[in-house]
Amino acid sequence: MFSSIIDVLEEITNDKLNSEQKYEASIMLQMVQTYDFVFSLHLVMNILGITNELSQVLQKGDQYIVNAMDLVKICKKQLLMTRDNGWDSLVEEVSNFRMKFNIDVLDMNHMYCPQGKSRCKATKLTNFHYFCVDSFNTVIDLQLQELNSHFNEANTELLLCLACLSPTNSFSAFDKGKLIHLAQLYPCDFSTMDIKVLEYQLQTYVDDMRSYVKFSGLKGMVDLSKKLVETKKDKVYPLVYLLIKLALTLPVATTSVERAFSAMNIVKYQIRNKMGDQWLNDSLIVYLENDVFNAIDNESIIHCFQNMKSRRGQL
Structure with missing residues (x-):
């Protein structure tokens, strides 16, 4: 695919019809054939390869939360192993790729010079320090930081509790103890008396759900909440239904906060x-x-x- 990209960029560069596109393609052609680009390409590809399964599972909904939490631990472990022992193999990958496409060799002991800057104005760093410490280690540390931030011990425990509400496979993930603990995390919604009532209500609820044909084959908590309202079971099990509503609200609230923080970087940029x-x-x-x-x-x-x-x- 890389060779095809090069061919397309060269074709655009030699095109006499559009001078602006010709200039942009020429700059891009130079950039993609640098060691910096090839190194970054392989580094990102390795990280995406490690986190791909986790990303796919996180998009599949609440019925895959338990698998997602297992994959988080595996991803963290693999990223740490890559950081500690993956440098040499990455450099070898980049070297083989570089030789295949005739990209200039880079001496790791020489001083690093960014594309388009003179050596006298460049930061006094060796190529090894820039690519290994400032790029390789830093990028992996950022990935680990993001995973630890989004899936710390408290968040992981909360998500595992939420997974116990999933109706898939005849409520196979149901765990009364974890659901009681989930309710205890919301003291404003569940009083001490409510917790005691919920403890009895949960067992009746799951037995009822498993014996009710209409609740077989549900794919997630959204389907479950709709079916509870449709069958008036939300009135029969009000505390369980409150738990489900809280579980459905949590991802929306989290996503809204993340969207707001992302939007802040767009709305309030450097000029503003x-x-x-x-x-x-x-x-x-x-x-x-x-x-x-x-x-x-x-x-x-x-x-x-x-x-x-x-x-x-x-x-």
Whole structure:
């Protein structure tokens, strides 16, 4: 595939019709044939290879949470092994690739010089320090940091408790002890008396679900919540249904927070670094809820501002 990319870029570079694309292709052609690019390509490919199964399982829903938690531990272990013992094998991969496509050799003992900079202005680092310490170790450490941040001991325990609500395979993941512990994590929603009632309600609930044909073949907690409402079982087992609602709300809340933090980097960038909190909050709402605001036509917005202006004039 790499050779095909090179051929396409060379074709665009030799094209006389579009000078702008020709220039961009020429720059890109030079970049992809550098040691820096090839090294980064193989490093990212190795990391994605380690985390691929985990990424796939995390996208499959609540019925795969237990498998996901096992894969998190495996990914952490493999990343640590790669950091400690994977440098030489990565350099060998890059070297074989470089020889195949006639990319310039790089002496790890020489001083590193970034593409497009003169050696006199470059940071005084050896190639080994830059590629091994600043790139290889740093990127792997960031991956481990992200996994530890998103799947620390508390989060892992919470997710494993949530998995016990899954209706797949006739509620095979059901664990009353873990669900009681899950309820205890929400003291504002479950009082001490509620916890005691829930302990008895859970066993009746799971026996009922396993014997009810309508609850066989459900694929996740979303289907389960819909079926409980449809059959009025949410009224029979109100505390269990509250647990399910909390379990369904948690991923949405977490995703919303992550979206908000990601959007902050887009809305409040370097040029807007003095943006006030109120203006930032208003801008984030418009950015995050763009589906809602896209449905509002310009005339309605103008009319709203005109009304606000007239009211302020009256005051």
